[in-house]
Amino acid sequence: MENILIEKQDNIAIVTINRPTKLNALNKATIQELHEGFKALNEDASVKAIIITGSGEKAFVAGADISEFADFSMEDGGKLAAEGQALLFDFLQNLSTPVIAAVNGFALGGGLELAMSCHFRVASSNAKMGLPEVTLGVIPGYGGTQRLTQLVGKGRAMEMIMTAGMIDAETAKNYGLVNHVVAQEELLDFAKGIASKIVKNSSVAIAKAIEAINANFEDGVNGYEVEIKNFGASFGTEDFKEGTTAFLEKRKAVFPGK
Template structure:
């Protein structure tokens, strides 16, 4: 599929989605959110795709925020709809995707950009990356899940400080906070992410999807994550991947998972 604001490439089970609006520092407008929605849905439905990396074009920004010009004149009702639709179409979608999503944060990840990175299953940053939620400096708050996901990742106190000061943290601070898993040179970022993806792709995609679901359940109100884990664990015994994985282990060979 051809897109105007993003690039989507696939190679040997790995997909790379690049937000491609370099003149706007890859800011998220409505059209880009819709294209990302379509791309992630299509890639998740493609069983040949085992890992997705999302990144930004150029060397300056992953995503430098939302496109403020689009909503500067919104009223209360329009603002609420903007947040609700964005969360449904993209941010919640990415978090709950059955295909692992790695955010390769290659520069500024601010506002909606950091919220997109946080919706991914984990994050790798380049050494020049800077992250923050500056919304209160505009008289608004994060609306794409930032007030919920940031405390889950860095703790309540740090999240409160980051959001209330509207400040940015650098890549090493983000790593110390637990916001990103690794920091690498920018020139090495994509290859580093691909290396982790290759390790993931050696494992059962069915089991990974169940693990994502069970982990996410811990953060859902009214859901007992332990019960979700127990059920998913039991369901695993009925899969072809389980049969292949255990047989390969007993036969002392590498498993070749059918993904079923």
């Protein structure tokens, strides 16, 4: 991997986008590496939660690498968005392992779209977020128009996208775009603290919950039906047996993840 770093400790993996001289901007190679990295971590039974962040103190991801698509045709542009969404953004949203975005600094354009694809977000107090694509004559193409609306509501999404303005971390928290805001030097430890709570629980149940929650936002899918199906399926897992047995025996569960 040339553009990302991965470290693992105590069932938690930390993925760091490592292009500090480019403010961690997303290019095709980085998107491909992120796909491969998340796929490998999702298949690693020892990894129960993932944190993604950016290297340095200035940016999570400052946007996409504009030089890669400045001369694209309409067909090229459509293909870029479709392939990117399938390879990374939709893939990440539907990953069965929980992913927390630790937003340190700027998260603009594709960077905010990446953060919104994660299961939830925490931010440093100096973070700035926005979708400035209309200043380039295009619109967000990696799910930004859809996920921002889901997270902050139609009116706020319309304003943010139309004005191309940035919001600060506290505004993002008030909008529901991020869950927590902490000092930058505390961000990673804070995210690890949340992840450490997640890894104590049933990874099988969490994966089923992610699927059920996401189903609420899929056209033509009844989220309640997915919840019922996944609730029932939970009863056939070793984690359910361990969890209920531990409860009745008044001890902490040790989930096998099966």
